[in-house]
Amino acid sequence: MLYILDTSSILSGIFFEGRKATTPGVIGEIKPGGHSWRLLEFMRNSGLEIISPPEEALGEVKKAAKRTGDYANLSEVDMEVIALAYYKKGLLLTDDYSMQNVARELGLDYKGIMEEGIKEKFYWIYRCRNCGKIFEEFYEECPVCGGVLKRIRKVK
Ligand SMILES: [Zn+2]
Numbered sequence: 001m002l003y004i005l006d007t008s009s010i011l012s013g014i015f016f017e018g019r020k021a022t023t024p025g026v027i028g029e030i031k032p033g034g035h036s037w038r039l040l041e042f043m044r045n046s047g048l049e050i051i052s053p054p055e056e057a058l059g060e061v062k063k064a065a066k067r068t069g070d071y072a073n074l075s076e077v078d079m080e081v082i083a084l085a086y087y088k089k090g091l092l093l094t095d096d097y098s099m100q101n102v103a104r105e106l107g108l109d110y111k112g113i114m115e116e117g118i119k120e121k122f123y124w125i126y127r128c129r130n131c132g133k134i135f136e137e138f139y140e141e142c143p144v145c146g147g148v149l150k151r152i153r154k155v156k
Pocket residue numbers: 128129130131132133142143144145146147
């Protein structure tokens with residue numbers, strides 16, 4: 001199973017175990033330096049691939065989006081993400097109804113992030129609010145800097 005993550009999937013803070021990929025456009029939407037960026041770095045370190053879908057795949061997505069009437073509701077980045085799911089035959093993770101609609105039109109598998117989160121077993125990892133380091137187990141304070149740890153749901 002290859003998960004295809006849109007921007008909101010990454011910002012959800014849910015860690016999807018297994019193969020996962022996103023597009024360069026999604027990376028461009030995440031502000032460098034903030035904690036979303038650290039989460040992104042953590043996901044990249046644990047195998048998040050960044051792949052540009054081919055033009056033909058993007059063309060198919062645009063045609064499908066025009067058929068369903070979702071074209072105006074979708075950004076270039078949204079369509080790039082759908083095109084990657086189409087190209088890689090991955091499971092698209094998004095809560096965006098227009099993206100889901102176009103995925104359905106193309107016969108792709110998709111899931112809402114929350115739905116996926118509820119169905120799958122999950123456990124917690126912990127991220128320091130101060131330095132951004134991530135730990136598998138809870139500590140009263142960050143072993144690196146003494147900061148407060150925040151819980152993050154991690155999907156198995
Ligand atoms: Zn810390």
